C-alpha cells in the first residue's frame with residue numbers, strides 16, 4: 112500500500128531515510144512521499160533519501176535550529192505553532208494516491224515525542240486516510256527523563272492515531288555495540304519488518320498475482336486501533352533448486368507431494384517462529400485483538416495450505432476470530448518468510464514497566480525541585496541584613 116512517511120525528530124528522520132532505502136532495494140513502491148520534520152538543522156542535513164524541499168525545520172523563532180533538548184512539552188508547542196509549515200510539504204503529496212499516513216518518531220526525546228501526536232491530531236482532522244504511528248521506545252538505560260517523555264508521548268500518540276506500531280529499542284539492543292551502530296542495525300531490522308508488511312499490500316499489476324495475495328484493505332482492517340507489533344522470520348531456499356523441484360513435480364506425483372508437504376510445513380513453522388520470536392514490541396500474543404499472517408517468497412514456495420494452517424494456529428494462540436492471511440509473492444527471492452502483524456495488544460509488560468518508572472521519575476523530579484527551591488531560598492537568606500537591588 113502507498114504511504115506518506117513523516118519522520119518527526121532525529122530518530123523519526125533516520126528511520127524514514129532507512130525505510131526509503133529499503134523500499135528502493137526491494138522495489139516495494141510503498142513510499143509515495145517522505146517528509147522529515149525537526150527542530151534541529153543538523154539532524155535534517157544528515158538525511159540522504161528525503162529531498163531538501165521535504166525537510167521541514169520548525170520552531171526556528173524559539174530554538175534557532177538547535178533542537179528542543181528532550182523537552183517534549185516544548186516539542187508539542189512548537190509543532191502546534193508551526194503545523195502550517197508541515198502542511199505545506201504535505202500539500203505537495205498526491206493524497207488521492209495514498210492509502211495511509213505513517214508518522215515515525217522516537218518517543219524518548221523532545222521534538223518527535225512531543226510533535227508526532229500533535230501532527231497526528233492535525234492529519235486526522237483534515238484527511239480521511241488512516242493515520243498510523245510508528246513509535247520507538249527508549250532503552251531502559253537512557254535515564255528517567257527519556258522514560259517519562261516516552262510514557263507521556265505513548266499515551267497521547269496511541270490516542271491520536273488509528274494504530275501505533277511500536278518498536279522497543281530495549282528489546283533490540285545487543286551487547287558490545289556502540290549506540291550509533293546499534294541504531295543502524297535496529298533501524299534495518301525495523302524497516303525490514305514494516306517495509307515488507309506494507310509492501311505486501313502493494314503488489315503492482317506487472318507482478319505475479321497469487322490467488323490469495325494480501326490486499327491493502329486487509330492491512331487497514333487489521334490496524335484498526337490501539338497498539339500493534341510485528342514479528343518476522345525467514346528461511347533460505349535455493350531458487351534454482353525450487354525451480355528444479357517444481358519441474359520434477361510435474362512428472363512425479365510423489366515428489367510433488369513431498370515438495371508441497373515441505374512448503375506447507377515451512378510456512379507453518381515460519382509463522383510460529385515469527386510470532387514466538389522477537390516482536391518489535393514483545394507482548395503476550397494471547398492479548399492481541401486482531402492479526403495478519405503474510406507469507407513471502409518465490410511464488411511456488413507459498414503454500415496456501417501452509418498459510419491457512421499458520422492462520423488457524425494464530426487464531427488458537429490469540430483466541431481471536433479476526434486473523435487474516437495471505438501471500439506476498441516475490442519471484443526470484445532466495446528466501447521464504449512470514450510476517451505476523453498483531454494488533455490491539457493489551458498485555459505488554461514493557462509498557463507497564465515504562466509507566467511505573469515514569470511515575471517514579473515524575474515524583475522524584477517534583478521532590479528534588481521543591482527541595483532545591485527551598486535550599487536556594489535559605490542560601491540567599493541573610494536574615495534581613497541585605498536587600499536585593501530591585
Ligand SMILES: Nc1nc2c(ncn2[C@@H]2O[C@H](COP(=O)(O)OP(=O)(O)OP(=O)(O)O)[C@@H](O)[C@H]2O)c(=O)[nH]1
Nearest residue numbers: 120121122178179181217219220221222223249294
Ligand atoms: N531505533 C532508533 N532509535 C533512535 C535513533 N536515534 C535516536 N533514537 C532514540 O530516540 C530517542 C531520542 O529521540 P530523538 O529522535 O533523538 O530526539 P528528537 O525527537 O530529535 O528530540 P530532541 O533531540 O530532544 O530535539 C531516544 O530514546 C533514542 O534511543 C535511531 O536511529 N534508531
